[in-house]
Structure formats: C-alpha cells, structure tokens
Amino acid sequence: MKAYIxxxxxxxxSSLQYRSAAWAGVATQFFFGFVYIMVYVAFYESGGxxxxxxxSQVVTYLWLNQALLALVNQFTRDPELFKLIRExxxxxxxxxxxxxxxxxxxxxxxxRLANVTLRVVPLLVVTIILPFPFHLGAPESIYHxxxxxLSLGLGALLVTALTVFYPIVALRTLNEKxxxxxxxxxxxxxxxxxxxxxxxxxxLQVISSFLPFQYISDLPFRLYVGNVSLTDGVFGMCIxxxxxIILIILGNCLMxxxxxxxxxxxx
Amino acid sequence: xxxxxxxQISKTFRVAKKKSGLKESIKSFFKxxxxxxxxxxxxxxxxxxxxxxxYIGPNGAGKSTTIKILSGILLPDSxxxxxxxxxxxxxxxxxxxxxxVVFGQRSQLWWDIPAxxxxxxxxxxxxxxxxxxxxxxxxxxxxxxxxxxxxIPVRQLSLGQRMRCEIAAxxxxxxxxxxxxxxxxxxxxxxxxxxxxxxxxxxxxxKTTVILTSHDMADITSLAKRVILIGKGHVxxxxxxxxxQNQYETEKYVSIKTNDKLDIRKKxxxxxxxxxEGYDFIIDSKEISISELxxxxxxxxxxxxxxIDHEDIDSIIVKLYEDYxx
Numbered sequence: 001m002k003a004y005i006x007x008x009x010x011x012x013x014s015s016l017q018y019r020s021a022a023w024a025g026v027a028t029q030f031f032f033g034f035v036y037i038m039v040y041v042a043f044y045e046s047g048g049x050x051x052x053x054x055x056s057q058v059v060t061y062l063w064l065n066q067a068l069l070a071l072v073n074q075f076t077r078d079p080e081l082f083k084l085i086r087e088x089x090x091x092x093x094x095x096x097x098x099x100x101x102x103x104x105x106x107x108x109x110x111x112r113l114a115n116v117t118l119r120v121v122p123l124l125v126v127t128i129i130l131p132f133p134f135h136l137g138a139p140e141s142i143y144h145x146x147x148x149x150l151s152l153g154l155g156a157l158l159v160t161a162l163t164v165f166y167p168i169v170a171l172r173t174l175n176e177k178x179x180x181x182x183x184x185x186x187x188x189x190x191x192x193x194x195x196x197x198x199x200x201x202x203x204l205q206v207i208s209s210f211l212p213f214q215y216i217s218d219l220p221f222r223l224y225v226g227n228v229s230l231t232d233g234v235f236g237m238c239i240x241x242x243x244x245i246i247l248i249i250l251g252n253c254l255m256x257x258x259x260x261x262x263x264x265x266x267x
Numbered sequence: 268x269x270x271x272x273x274x275q276i277s278k279t280f281r282v283a284k285k286k287s288g289l290k291e292s293i294k295s296f297f298k299x300x301x302x303x304x305x306x307x308x309x310x311x312x313x314x315x316x317x318x319x320x321x322y323i324g325p326n327g328a329g330k331s332t333t334i335k336i337l338s339g340i341l342l343p344d345s346x347x348x349x350x351x352x353x354x355x356x357x358x359x360x361x362x363x364x365x366x367x368v369v370f371g372q373r374s375q376l377w378w379d380i381p382a383x384x385x386x387x388x389x390x391x392x393x394x395x396x397x398x399x400x401x402x403x404x405x406x407x408x409x410x411x412x413x414x415x416x417x418x419i420p421v422r423q424l425s426l427g428q429r430m431r432c433e434i435a436a437x438x439x440x441x442x443x444x445x446x447x448x449x450x451x452x453x454x455x456x457x458x459x460x461x462x463x464x465x466x467x468x469x470x471x472x473x474k475t476t477v478i479l480t481s482h483d484m485a486d487i488t489s490l491a492k493r494v495i496l497i498g499k500g501h502v503x504x505x506x507x508x509x510x511x512q513n514q515y516e517t518e519k520y521v522s523i524k525t526n527d528k529l530d531i532r533k534k535x536x537x538x539x540x541x542x543x544e545g546y547d548f549i550i551d552s553k554e555i556s557i558s559e560l561x562x563x564x565x566x567x568x569x570x571x572x573x574x575i576d577h578e579d580i581d582s583i584i585v586k587l588y589e590d591y592x593x
C-alpha cells in the first residue's frame with residue numbers, strides 16, 4: 001500500500017508544477033459558470049413551473065460543478081500514460097513488483113487531486129462573495145455538508161475507476177481517442193455536468209439511475225444543496241461503493257487480459 | 268542447473284501490412300492483411316551466476332525481445348525460460364524484485380522532478396529496508412558520480428547524466444541479475460567509460476549477473492568474455508569473444524619504417540604499399556604469421572621501426588553479419 005501512496009504523492013507533486021495551466025483552468029471555469037447561470041436565470045425568470053430545484057440551489061450546484069470539475073470530470077486523462085503505451089515506456093511499468101492496475105489508479109487519482117487543489121480555492125472564495133443570485137450558497141445543514149464530503153470522496157474514487165479504463169483499452173488500441181470520445185459523450189449528459197439530473201425527463205432519469213455516471217458528482221452536489229434527503233444519500237453512497245467495486249474488478253480483469261497480449265512499441 | 272536457462276523460446280508478432288496509397292488505405296480499412304513476424308525462434312542458452320554476457324546482433328535481430336521475455340515483460344509463444352528456478356511471467360511480482368532493467372532508449376525517471384524523488388518511490392515500490400536503501404543509494408551516488416545531479420529535475424539533465432541516474436535507479440534494490448539494453452546509446456566517450464567501469468565493478472564486487480546488448484562493440488569487448496550472437500531470431504554463435512575474434516580477425520596491418528628499398532613477394536601478403544617513411548603491409552595471418560614476415564624482411568633490409576595493428580572489432584562484426592547473411 002505504501003508504494004501506491006508514494007506513487008500518488010509523486011504524481012501529486014509533479015502535477016502541482018503546472019501553475020499556469022491551473023490559472024487558465026480557473027478562468028475557464030468562471031466563464032462557463034457564468035454562462036450556465038445566466039441561462040438558468042433567464043429560464044427561471046421566464047416563469048418555469050414545477051421546477052425540481054429552486055434557483056439558488058441550481059446556482060450553487062453549478063458553482064460546485066465548476067469548482068470541482070478537475071476532480072470529477074470524465075475527460076481528463078493522463079497524457080503520460082498514453083505516451084508510455086505509444087512509445088514503449090510500458091516496459092518499465094511491467095518490470096515493477098506491483099499490480100499495474102493499482103499503480104495507474106493511484107497515478108490518475110493523484111493527478112486529479114493535484115489539479116483540483118490548484119483550482120478549487122480561488123473559485124470557492126470568489127463565488128461565495130458574489131451578489132445574489134450568482135453566489136454559491138451555504139449547505140443545507142452540517143449533516144448535508146458531511147454527507148456531501150463523503151460522497152464526493154466516493155465520487156472521486158468512482159470517476160478514477162472509470163477513467164483508468166482509457167489507458168487499459170489503449171493497451172490494445174494504442175490510441176485512446178475512440179474510447180474517450182464515446183465515454184465523454186455518454187458521461188457528459190448522464191453525469192449531470194451539463195444539466196442536473198432532476199431536470200431530466202423521467203425515463204432518462206430511470207435509465208441514468210442504473211448507470212454509474214450520476215453517482216460521480218450529481219449525488220454529492222445535490223446532497224450539498226439539500227435536493228436529496230440524508231436517507232437517500234446513504235442509499236446513494238451504497239450504490240457508489242458497489243459501482244467502485246464492480247469497476248475495479250472489471251478493470252483488473254481487462255488489464256490482465258490486455259497485458260498478456262501487449263506489444264512493446266518502438267523496438 | 269544454471270542460473271538462467273532458456274529453452275527453445277519463440278515469439279511471433281502480428282503486424283498489419285498495407286501498401287502505400289489512398290486506394291490501398293481504403294481497402295485496408297475494411298480488410299486488414301496481417302503478416303506474422305518471427306521476432307525470435309527457437310532460442311536456447313544458459314548463463315551461470317556472475318557472468319557478463321554480451322548479447323549482440325544487428326537491428327531487429329530479436330535482442331530486445333529476448334530481454335523483454337527474460338525480464339517478464341513479454342510472454343513467449345512457446346518454449347520456457349527459468350531464472351533461478353522461477354518462470355519470469357508466472358511469478359512476475361516476486362521475480363522482478365530480483366532483477367534490474369535498463370532500457371537505454373526509454374526512461375523510468377519522472378520527467379518533472381529530481382531523480383532522487385523517483386529513487387524514493389522505487390524504495391517503497393521494492394520495499395527496500397531504510398538502512399539498506401540509504402547505504403545502497405550512497406554507494407551508487409559515489410560510484411556513478413551523482414552528487415551534483417540528483418537534485419535537478421530530470422528534464423534538465425544531459426543524456427549522459429540521465430543515463431547514470433537511470434542505472435542507479437535500476438540497482439537500488441540490489442538485483443542479482445541486471446539487464447542492460449543498449450545502456451550507452453547516444454553517450455559521449457567519457458560517459459560511456461563511466462558506465463563501463465561501473466558495470467565491471469558491480470559485477471566484481473556484488474557478483475551481479477549482467478546481460479548486455481549494445482551496438483558499440485567497445486562496450487562488449489571491455490565487459491563481456493562471452494557473447495551470444497543472434498540474427499533473424501536465431502542464435503548463431505555462443506562462446507568466447509576471443510575465439511570469435513581469432514576466427515575472423517585474419518587480416519593484420521604491419522607498417523615498417525625504413526630508408527632502404529624492399530622487394531618482396533610471398534604468399535599471404537595481400538597488399539604492399541610504399542609510404543613516405545617505408546612500407547605498409549596487409550597480410551593474411553592464416554597463411555603467413557607476423558614473425559615470419561618480419562623474419563624475411565629483416566634479412567633483406569634494416570628496419571628502423573615497426574607498427575602492428577589488427578582489424579577493429581566493428582569490421583569483424585560486419586564480416587560476421589555478412590557471413591551469416593543477416
């Protein structure tokens with residue numbers, strides 16, 4: 001375990017070096033945050049009825065989404081891992097006395113945590129002091145906040161278990177673009193990153209509840225704003241844990257299968 | 268049983284074949300033609316503990332493939348290899364703790380951070396006890412002269428500096444067996460010398476078994492007593508380097524300084540040229556020995572000075588490759 005933790009630590013340290021990328025990220029997140037919020041403000045002001053969340057809940061949801069995007073998105077991938085696969089550096093990974101799946105898992109989550117650490121503070125600080133209706137609201141209750149933190153942690157483990165599939169698939173295909181594009185298209189919609197899940201039509205909500213995507217960030221954010229009850233939150237976290245276990249087992253199997261047929265590129 | 272036993276291993280890669288041009292590209296989009304490339308075929312050898320073996324052959328001969336099979340990275344299609352009675356791929360996690368690998372064309376160091384951080388990671392990864400780690404690291408830093416470069420981000424190191432760090436990284440866990448796949452590629456003369464001296468010392472002090480591939484024959488001559496030559500996936504020669512040299516090194520160069528005029532004709536003298544200060548000869552040592560030649564010459568004229576040179580190892584290798592048609 002110690003080895004994986006230091007793997008994580010090293011990835012965290014080396015990702016912290018990219019400070020200008022982080023500032024660019026912060027700017028992008030502010031931009032998209034405002035665009036989304038403006039759309040919803042217009043939507044609410046035009047008098048929508050029977051809406052599943054009130055405006056300040058939606059705004060808070062959207063800001064949390066932007067502030068934590070680096071942690072919970074499905075499109076971040078570690079270019080280093082793909083370089084290893086394309087150019088043959090995978091040799092060294094295979095010559096280590098550790099499980100390769102978990103080495104990669106900790107690498108991916110290390111990078112995510114480093115990225116979010118650099119971005120989250122400026123976004124939270126600024127959005128809290130913004131005027132109504134543009135500001136990030138307080139959590140529903142202290143319990144909702146604790147549940148939010150817990151399920152956010154599980155969401156991070158879940159999204160890592162999901163995105164670590166990209167390099168594993170690339171072991172066979174050598175290129176990650178196909179799998180990544182398919183995943184982003186599905187996940188972008190079903191994870192609530194574009195539109196929060198409660199706004200979905202009923203049938204789509206049912207389908208989505210059987211897939212892992214909405215348990216990455218939609219569940220923790222809705223816990224924070226109080227759109228999900230604490231009881232439902234516990235239930236949701238159980239589903240998160242089940243998905244994490246299923247995906248890690250599947251990932252390990254696929255890794256084992258692909259490693260057997262791996263070809264080291266470039267002599 | 269020997270330390271390393273390789274028995275009839277073969278490995279075939281499937282490669283997509285496609286002619287150039289748009290039409291062929293479209294065709295191959297629907298139906299891909301695959302050809303099989305035999306990387307290694309029926310390779311067998313055994314190596315004893317403490318040996319340094321040079322593994323040579325032209326590009327694409329299957330050197331790296333063999334090393335990757337031996338280090339548990341690739342799975343052979345058939346045949347078996349055993350190292351210290353373990354099968355590399357089967358006992359991968361246990362096995363790789365005992366070996367070190369250096370791939371000259373790749374890097375195991377983390378690009379953005381100093382090499383020492385990677386060393387610390389490897390310590391945890393190989394579960395090296397604290398005291399052992401500190402002692403080994405100190406020893407490696409001293410021998411490879413790393414004091415000044417170990418704290419600089421790896422991306423800022425020169426190739427020679429980086430390679431020294433790479434070698435240190437592969438030896439932190441004191442492996443019994445070290446694979447070096449072109450460790451001196453692209454290095455300058457001084458760095459090459461440092462690397463060679465270090466490997467020699469390592470083998471002597473710790474009895475580390477070393478398998479080395481290189482296209483620089485000076486690496487092989489200065490380190491390995493035994494060479495295995497492979498070409499097109501087959502073992503072509505396995506034995507002492509000396510014997511190989513004697514077998515192929517039949518041409519000798521003799522140059523003589525003299526003021527006298529010399530007229531000599533004898534079987535075995537392949538070429539005689541007049542120079543400013545005397546004569547240059549190229550002889551075939553199978554037909555005439557150097558002492559014979561000098562004997563004849565010294566009877567005829569007064570020799571001021573002589574110089575004897577032999578063919579360099581690179582041209583022997585060229586000849587060897589030509590002979591084996593590889």
